[in-house]
Amino acid sequence: MDFTPFRHRDFRLLYAAQTISLLGSMLTYVALPYQMYARTGSSLAVGLLGLAELVPLLITAFVGGALADAVDRRRMVMATDIALGAGTVVLATMAHSPATPVWALYAMAAYMSAFNGLQRPSIEALTPRFVERDEIPAAAALALLRGSVGMMAGPALGGILLASVGPVATYALDGASYLIALLCFAFMRPVPPGEHAERPGLSTIVDGLRYARSRQELIGTYLVDIVAMVFGMPFALFPAIAERLGGASVLGLLYAAPAAGAFVASLTSGWTRRVHRHGLAIMAAASIWGVAIVLFGLCDQIVPAAICLAIAGGADGISGIFRLTMWNQTIPDSVRGRMAAIEIISYTSGPLLGHAEAGVAAAWFGVRTSVVSGGVLCVVGVGLCALLLPRFVTYDARRVSAEQAA
Numbered sequence: 001m002d003f004t005p006f007r008h009r010d011f012r013l014l015y016a017a018q019t020i021s022l023l024g025s026m027l028t029y030v031a032l033p034y035q036m037y038a039r040t041g042s043s044l045a046v047g048l049l050g051l052a053e054l055v056p057l058l059i060t061a062f063v064g065g066a067l068a069d070a071v072d073r074r075r076m077v078m079a080t081d082i083a084l085g086a087g088t089v090v091l092a093t094m095a096h097s098p099a100t101p102v103w104a105l106y107a108m109a110a111y112m113s114a115f116n117g118l119q120r121p122s123i124e125a126l127t128p129r130f131v132e133r134d135e136i137p138a139a140a141a142l143a144l145l146r147g148s149v150g151m152m153a154g155p156a157l158g159g160i161l162l163a164s165v166g167p168v169a170t171y172a173l174d175g176a177s178y179l180i181a182l183l184c185f186a187f188m189r190p191v192p193p194g195e196h197a198e199r200p201g202l203s204t205i206v207d208g209l210r211y212a213r214s215r216q217e218l219i220g221t222y223l224v225d226i227v228a229m230v231f232g233m234p235f236a237l238f239p240a241i242a243e244r245l246g247g248a249s250v251l252g253l254l255y256a257a258p259a260a261g262a263f264v265a266s267l268t269s270g271w272t273r274r275v276h277r278h279g280l281a282i283m284a285a286a287s288i289w290g291v292a293i294v295l296f297g298l299c300d301q302i303v304p305a306a307i308c309l310a311i312a313g314g315a316d317g318i319s320g321i322f323r324l325t326m327w328n329q330t331i332p333d334s335v336r337g338r339m340a341a342i343e344i345i346s347y348t349s350g351p352l353l354g355h356a357e358a359g360v361a362a363a364w365f366g367v368r369t370s371v372v373s374g375g376v377l378c379v380v381g382v383g384l385c386a387l388l389l390p391r392f393v394t395y396d397a398r399r400v401s402a403e404q405a406a
Contacts, residue, residue, distance in 0.1 A: 001145070001267060002138035010188050011130040011139070017184035018123065019146050021081075024177025026154020027161065028088065028112070030255060031170045034162055035095065036105055037239045043367070045102065047236040047359015052106040053113035054349050054356075060117030061341040061348075066204045068337025073122040073129075073191040078182060080119035085178030087112045092171035117344065124340035128328050129191055137273055140324035144317045145266040151259030151313075159252025208338030218330070218339070220279055220392025221323045222346035224385050228286040228316070229350025232293045232378035234371045236355035237362055244367075245302045257306040258313025265317035278322040279395035283382050285319035288312075290378030297371030329397070 005011050033046045040046075067076055091108055094100045131139050161170040212218055234241075235255070242251040275281050289312045296308035323343075331339045354374075361370035386393050 001141060001270065002135075003142070005131045005135045005139045005142060008130050011127070013184045013188045014123075014126055014130060015142065015146065017181040019150060020177050020184070021181040022146065022150035023154045023157075024088075024174040026150055027158040027170050027174045027177075028091065030155045030158030030252070031095075031162060031167045032091070032105065032109060033236065033239065034251075035100075035167055036102070039100070039102060039105070043237055043240045044359045044363045046239065047355045047357075047362075049106065049109050050236065050351070050353060050355030050359075052109045054353060056110045056114035057117040057348055058345060060114045061121065061345050062205050062208075062338075064118035065121040065208060065338040065341025065344075067118070068122040068125050068340065069204070069208075069335060070193050070337075072193070073126055073337070074185060074188050075190070076122040077119055077126070078185045080115050080122075081178055081182045081185065083115045084112060084119070085175050085182070087115065088171050088175035088178065092168050092175065095167040095171060116348075117341075120344045120348075121337045121340040124343065125333075125336040126191060128333065128336065133329065136328045137321070137325050140321045140328070141266055141269045141272070143324060144262060144269065144320050147320070148259045148262035148266055148313070148317060152256045152263055153259075155255030155259070156252040159248075159255070163248065205338065208335055208341070211335050212339060212342050215330075216389055216391040217279060217326065217395045218342075220385060220389040220395075221282060221326055222342060223389070224282055224286050224382055224392075225319070225323065225346045226350040226353075227381035227385060228289050228319075228378050229347065230353045230357055231374045231381060232290045232312075233351050233354035234293065234297070234358045234374060235351065236358045237367050237370060240362070240367050241305075241371075244300070245305060250302050253302065253306055254309065257309035258316065261310030261313030261315075262317030262320075264310075265314040266321075269318070269321055272318065272321050272325075275322070276397045277395065278326050278397055279389075279392040281322050282319050283386055283393070285315040285322075286382045287379050288315035289319070290375045290382065293375030293378065294372050295375075297368055297375060325397070326395070 006015070033049060036046050036049060037043070064076075064080075087108065090111075094104060094108065127139055127143075128136065158170060161173070212222075238251060238254045242248060242254055245254075272281075292308050292312035292315065296305055296312065299305035299308060327339065327343060358370050358374060361373065365373070
């Protein structure tokens with residue numbers, strides 16, 4: 001694995017902040033659905049958390065993308081980090097009362113999602129400012145490593161904390177992670193906008209959408225990711241599935257297994273540098289994800305279920321490396337924040353819609369049918385993307401590099 005990007009001080013600070021914040025966020029990621037399920041006993045209610053998070057995300061991500069191209073990205077990240085930390089304080093306070101109304105849980109889910117939408121474009125647009133162009137693939141692999149470790153350790157720790165000290169302390173630790181991340185951001189150098197940056201507004205958002213529409217290879221990365229996440233991500237059903245596979249003690253394992261697979265994929269990702277047909281590789285990885293989810297839905301024991309989820313996570317991790325490389329090597333810095341907003345909407349709204357889809361399908365047809373049919377639809381959807389987006393399928397990084405050099 002290539003650790004060259006760590007030679008840059010600002011990248012080290014950014015990486016540390018993202019790692020700590022992700023680990024903390026995973027605690028809330030487990031605690032909030034758990035609290036909702038404990039309050040209602042309904043997989044549908046848990047799934048609808050995704051819809052409560054989706055609408056504000058769709059709005060604020062576009063706003064955050066426009067701001068990321070027009071203001072100091074470091075200041076933007078720090079301001080939203082404070083707001084997110086305050087949200088965890090509210091969640092911890094609400095967790096004191098077993099009679100917390102369901103609508104309040106939905107409201108806080110929407111609040112946290114809104115400020116995540118504002119923050120993420122600026123964070124995603126920082127990395128290309130801190131590393132050299134030829135270090136971008138290595139930075140993408142390191143991002144996968146960070147994400148997989150956070151997704152693996154965070155949910156497992158969240159499950160342990162929920163069982164041992166309860167949701168109040170769990171939310172409090174997430175709040176502490178935001179404070180530590182804030183200190184890291186404070187020591188980073190300022191990242192002002194370009195000299196000819198446009199004032200943020202509706203017109204700049206529209207210009208960003210037009211640019212994305214003109215790049216079929218970028219649309220392909222977004223669309224394949226959304227298809228895979230909407231139909232092939234049954235995470236909202238994990239509390240119900242855990243009851244069948246061994247009880248609450250295995251819930252953390254279900255959340256951690258995909259991250260474990262992604263972790264292994266990141267450690268063995270050196271071969272990805274020799275792959276230049278990134279679009280084709282993304283579609284292959286997404287198809288493997290769908291097949292693994294089908295097999296997961298058919299499992300009745302925790303060990304094979306966890307293995308299937310690990311395979312799915314590894315495939316998603318490899319797809320992520322190619323997506324990040326395509327984005328960061330081809331998108332100009334002047335529109336990087338707005339493209340990051342679309343990227344964030346694709347890989348964040350996809351799972352949120354997936355939670356809702358899985359919850360509704362489980363309520364109508366049962367948990368197993370929801371999982372298996374979702375995996376099948378994932379594979380079918382990827383095939384349709386291949387038919388509709390030929391330039392995405394034929395994308396070759398060598399050709400793009402030659403064109404940019406010319």
